[in-house]
Amino acid sequence: MDRITEAVTCTQKQENTSGNICLCTESLCLSYGTRAALENVSIRIPSRSVTAIIGPSGSGKSSFLCCLNRMTDLSGSTTVGGSVHLGEHDIHRDLGKNPIALRRRVGMVFQLPNPFPFSIWKNLALPLTHHGVANKRELSGIIEQVLRRVGLWEEVGGRLRDSALTLSGGQQQRLCIARALVLEPEVLLMDEPCSSLDPLSTKRIETLIGQLKDRYTIVVVTHDLAQARRVADHVALFWNVDGVGRLIEQGSAARIFQHPQHELTTTYLEGQL
Amino acid sequence: MKCLFACGRITVLALVAYWIGFGSSHAGENLRLLATGSSTVAPVMAELARKYEQAHPGARIDVQTGGSSRGIADMINGLCDMGMVSRDLKPSERVLHAYTIAHDGIAVITHRDNPIDVLDRARLIEIYRGEVRDWGDVGGAAGVPIVVVNKAAGRSTLELFLHYLDLSPDQVHSDIIIGDNQQGLKTVAGNRSGIGYVSIGAALHAQQEGVPIKLLTLEGAEPTIANVTAGNYPITRPLNIVTRKPAQGAVSELLAFIHSDEGASVIESLNFVPVR
Amino acid sequence: MTDRLLTWTLGAATLVVVSLIAVIAVFLLNESLDTLNRVGLGRFFSDSGWSPTMGRFNILPMIVASVLLMAGAVIVAAPLAVLTAVFLRFYAPSPVVDTGRRIIEVLAAMPSVVYGLWGLVVLVPVIAAWQQPGASLMAGILVLSLMIFPTITIVVHSGLTAMPQRYIEASLALALNRAYMVRRVVLPAIRASIAAGVTLGAARAIGETMAVMMVTGNIVAVPGDLFDPVRALTSNIALEMAYALGDHRGALYISSLLLLAVVILLVLINEFIVSNKCEY
Numbered sequence: 001m002d003r004i005t006e007a008v009t010c011t012q013k014q015e016n017t018s019g020n021i022c023l024c025t026e027s028l029c030l031s032y033g034t035r036a037a038l039e040n041v042s043i044r045i046p047s048r049s050v051t052a053i054i055g056p057s058g059s060g061k062s063s064f065l066c067c068l069n070r071m072t073d074l075s076g077s078t079t080v081g082g083s084v085h086l087g088e089h090d091i092h093r094d095l096g097k098n099p100i101a102l103r104r105r106v107g108m109v110f111q112l113p114n115p116f117p118f119s120i121w122k123n124l125a126l127p128l129t130h131h132g133v134a135n136k137r138e139l140s141g142i143i144e145q146v147l148r149r150v151g152l153w154e155e156v157g158g159r160l161r162d163s164a165l166t167l168s169g170g171q172q173q174r175l176c177i178a179r180a181l182v183l184e185p186e187v188l189l190m191d192e193p194c195s196s197l198d199p200l201s202t203k204r205i206e207t208l209i210g211q212l213k214d215r216y217t218i219v220v221v222t223h224d225l226a227q228a229r230r231v232a233d234h235v236a237l238f239w240n241v242d243g244v245g246r247l248i249e250q251g252s253a254a255r256i257f258q259h260p261q262h263e264l265t266t267t268y269l270e271g272q273l
Numbered sequence: 274m275k276c277l278f279a280c281g282r283i284t285v286l287a288l289v290a291y292w293i294g295f296g297s298s299h300a301g302e303n304l305r306l307l308a309t310g311s312s313t314v315a316p317v318m319a320e321l322a323r324k325y326e327q328a329h330p331g332a333r334i335d336v337q338t339g340g341s342s343r344g345i346a347d348m349i350n351g352l353c354d355m356g357m358v359s360r361d362l363k364p365s366e367r368v369l370h371a372y373t374i375a376h377d378g379i380a381v382i383t384h385r386d387n388p389i390d391v392l393d394r395a396r397l398i399e400i401y402r403g404e405v406r407d408w409g410d411v412g413g414a415a416g417v418p419i420v421v422v423n424k425a426a427g428r429s430t431l432e433l434f435l436h437y438l439d440l441s442p443d444q445v446h447s448d449i450i451i452g453d454n455q456q457g458l459k460t461v462a463g464n465r466s467g468i469g470y471v472s473i474g475a476a477l478h479a480q481q482e483g484v485p486i487k488l489l490t491l492e493g494a495e496p497t498i499a500n501v502t503a504g505n506y507p508i509t510r511p512l513n514i515v516t517r518k519p520a521q522g523a524v525s526e527l528l529a530f531i532h533s534d535e536g537a538s539v540i541e542s543l544n545f546v547p548v549r
Numbered sequence: 550m551t552d553r554l555l556t557w558t559l560g561a562a563t564l565v566v567v568s569l570i571a572v573i574a575v576f577l578l579n580e581s582l583d584t585l586n587r588v589g590l591g592r593f594f595s596d597s598g599w600s601p602t603m604g605r606f607n608i609l610p611m612i613v614a615s616v617l618l619m620a621g622a623v624i625v626a627a628p629l630a631v632l633t634a635v636f637l638r639f640y641a642p643s644p645v646v647d648t649g650r651r652i653i654e655v656l657a658a659m660p661s662v663v664y665g666l667w668g669l670v671v672l673v674p675v676i677a678a679w680q681q682p683g684a685s686l687m688a689g690i691l692v693l694s695l696m697i698f699p700t701i702t703i704v705v706h707s708g709l710t711a712m713p714q715r716y717i718e719a720s721l722a723l724a725l726n727r728a729y730m731v732r733r734v735v736l737p738a739i740r741a742s743i744a745a746g747v748t749l750g751a752a753r754a755i756g757e758t759m760a761v762m763m764v765t766g767n768i769v770a771v772p773g774d775l776f777d778p779v780r781a782l783t784s785n786i787a788l789e790m791a792y793a794l795g796d797h798r799g800a801l802y803i804s805s806l807l808l809l810a811v812v813i814l815l816v817l818i819n820e821f822i823v824s825n826k827c828e829y
């Protein structure tokens with residue numbers, strides 16, 4: 001237990017990371033009903049870079065991600081404590097009434113591709129029309145642009161009216177990324193975006209992440225340490241301590257991988273190597 | 274799936290039980306009779322059957338309605354044990370044997386709140402031909418349209434009533450066509466400007482139970498049991514049970530019960546006139 | 550092994566059902582054929598009226614009535630049913646969901662005579678107080694919509710419950726609000742269920758006999774407006790089959806055949822909607 005406390009203070013000391021801080025949490029806690037899933041997570045996520053969240057299964061990585069765009073509101077029984085700041089705003093206090101505004105700024109991509117059972121076009125047009133883009137020309141422009149950005153335009157540009165369900169898994173996942181991008185969010189949350197994909201599709205998406213980080217702040221949960229090494233600028237390790245997820249260590253990717261400070265980090269990195 | 278099989282099995286069992294248990298009913302204690310036909314006779318038959326079943330445990334008499342014509346047709350096709358017919362047999366039907374169990378009349382009814390109490394035959398004809406469409410023209414509330422309730426073709430109540438008015442079915446203008454007596458009673462009870470005609474027995478019975486209808490006086494005769502018994506009421510008819518062969522066995526036992534004092538009191542309680 | 554067994558039993562069950570329908574169709578056809586030959590199909594639509602005992606066989610007004618009753622009931626019931634299902638799935642607090650669903654299941658299981666009786670003693674007098682004679686196309690439509698409403702609601706609600714949760718997550722993550730999500734994502738995603746519910750409801754509406762017979766007035770005529778009485782094909786069969794003979798009987802069998810054809814058509818339309826996977 002002592003070691004954990006030490007780890008927490010230790011991560012708190014590392015707050016002077018370089019660059020602007022886009023997202024930061026303070027003593028974030030989450031419980032599903034009466035069961036705590038996250039405790040005392042204070043993390044700082046720098047903008048326009050890739051932060052990888054790593055850690056064993058059940059350590060609360062997905063739960064943490066869901067706190068950032070308030071997907072936790074989905075089920076009625078969750079309670080969130082502490083605070084989450086997006087830029088200046090406290091997402092619960094300042095954006096309290098309206099998770100919609102928050103989710104416009106914080107997009108999300110899920111572990112399993114989840115395109116709607118409609119055409120490719122409609123998948124991308126839907127969020128746009130909802131948010132006020134009605135002009136057909138404008139729509140086409142944005143759709144082409146995001147499809148190019150995720151490298152899908154060459155593959156599907158000619159058959160936008162086909163059902164999105166006819167695409168391959170990798171194409172579907174890139175479509176979902178494109179769909180998250182049409183609203184021009186500031187932050188993109190990705191929960192194991194490559195876990196259901198083959199190595200080639202994985203590589204495409206990793207490249208894509210690398211390109212996107214010029215414009216977006218990206219938080220990606222991954223089980224694949226090699227992937228974290230390839231794409232991440234910053235790394236945060238979560239651990240399940242006595243049934244509750246905690247943040248063990250955070251820092252720049254280079255430092256975490258070369259000089260892990262916490263024993264658990266070392267164990268985890270070695271175990272996976 | 275399993276459940277489906279189970280259900281199937283139960284049905285099969287029931288069928289087998291039916292064949293074994295009731296197929297040979299006429300011989301044993303278990304007796305099962307089916308009566309179909311007139312909806313006027315049906316409630317009488319059902320009540321008589323109930324009393325009969327009480328006195329004869331193991332007996333079971335099912336009653337289904339569908340009009341006198343169905344009673345005749347089912348009997349001819351051998352689909353029932355007794356046909357219920359609320360009129361005399363027509364010449365073409367004389368191959369069947371008819372047993373009169375009661376007498377009834379046909380009452381012209383309106384809603385209880387209708388100010389009219391009496392109508393003569395000529396007025397009725399005008400109403401049913403659709404020549405008079407307003408209650409004001411026959412002495413009722415002016416400006417209230419007459420809603421003519423008629424029986425569906427094939428019902429003996431219709432045939433008798435039209436015979437009395439000397440109209441053919443084609444000449445009748447109707448606003449609502451109903452199937453059985455109950456529907457007729459409820460329809461007129463629910464419509465303040467309606468006029469219809471049903472069995473006197475059924476109408477009196479409904480009235481006793483508080484259904485808001487009124488029975489009109491025809492040709493100076495009120496539709497009462499006394500007037501039907503005395504032969505004063507203009508539209509009367511026999512209620513018959515018909516069979517293909519002369520009644521025997523269970524059916525003749527039932528007829529004997531119907532013609533007994535106990536049967537007569539059941540029939541009277543339903544406002545029909547028993548025959549002894 | 551169990552899979553083979555299941556395939557076989559399901560196959561057998563399907564075969565039984567299909568052959569049953571075929572047997573019924575053949576029976577109806579057989580009963581109608583003589584009349585069809587003697588009278589000719591045309592006269593069923595062109596005769597001067599319906600009085601089969603006098604050789605007039607026009608069933609067109611009753612076809613019109615049946616179709617209007619069905620269409621009216623679907624138009625009234627389907628939107629309400631979809632709204633109710635959506636409300637139960639997305640808006641109602643969970644105790645309301647449970648009781649609501651239970652009440653609707655009870656309504657769906659209620660025998661149609663109950664609806665008919667209610668229509669006869671409550672609804673028809675209310676309409677009569679407003680537009681005589683009360684027993685009318687309108688009364689039929691209202692009673693039928695009440696009858697098919699729970700059926701459609703249950704099917705749509707099941708569709709909503711079975712819909713993958715990931716569509717909802719995706720919608721929320723895209724900052725769609727709930728109303729927009731329901732309209733543009735959820736309803737299109739479950740349109741197969743909606744089509745199935747509507748088909749089931751429509752089939753029940755066009756096949757309903759007792760309830761319709763009690764409230765529509767049963768006059769054989771093409772209605773001029775919603776408050777005119779009408780006679781549905783089913784009511785006609787119920788009212789007349791008992792004593793019908795010869796061509797009259799044949800004509801009633803032809804109406805049954807027509808009803809069967811309409812139901813098969815409904816199922817085919819449903820099939821088409823379901824198989825047509827992609828929107829646009």
Ligand SMILES: Nc1ncnc2c1ncn2[C@@H]1O[C@H](COP(=O)(O)OP(=O)(O)OP(=O)(O)O)[C@@H](O)[C@H]1O
Nearest residue numbers: 032037055056057058059060061062063064075245
């Ligand atoms: N909707 C929920 N309701 C109740 N408990 C939940 C819910 N979602 C997650 N949990 C619990 O919270 C804990 C953390 O789960 P979470 O999904 O965040 O882990 P994770 O780190 O993403 O795991 P993995 O790597 O396997 O995806 C687990 O114990 C899980 O059982």
Ligand SMILES: [Mg+2]
Nearest residue numbers: 061062063191
């Ligand atoms: Mg996870």
